[in-house]
Amino acid sequence: MALNGPVPKNFDAENADNLEDIEKQFAVKAVEHMATYWGILEKVKGSSLRLTGIDDEIYEHLKKDFPEFDPAATINEDEMKSKSGKERWRNFMMQYEKRVKDYNFGTLVRTNPRKEYDQEGTIFVPRMQFYAVEIARNKLGLNDWVYEKAQKEKATESSA
Secondary structure, rough: OOOOOOOOOOOHHHOOOHHHHHHHOOOOOHHHHHHHHHHHHHHHHHHHOOOOOHHHHHHHHHHOOOOOOOOOOOOOHHOOOOOHHHHHHHHHHHOOOOOOOOOOEEEEOOOOOOOOOOOEEEEEEEEHHHHHHHHHHHHHHOOHHHHHHHHHHHHHHHHH
């Protein structure tokens, strides 16, 4: 079964074989995405990075649908994943169903833009939520510290 293709209509998740293996494969993909994104942030300032071809549109849509969202604040997972939070985010994400590849594929996002990925500060979200959050953070320069830290460490290593 392809992980990033559509699920067959006759797929019965409740009785599928090797569910644990499938879950592990999804987890591996999410961790690979996280590591790739972090590696990019270390090489390119977030403020000059584009995650999709429609970053500006996604950012404006986020500001319109979630005016209370503060990209610099720590994400409240309980609020985001509450019944009303899920509904608002689902309505937001569905507008990108045919426009953003793997828009609903699970990935990881940091709850706090000032911290690295870690066990306590990382949550599992659909890819479109990741894009909305990280596009906003990048536009505001909130991820530039990752690049600056990596460049400082690189300079220290090369002078040693």
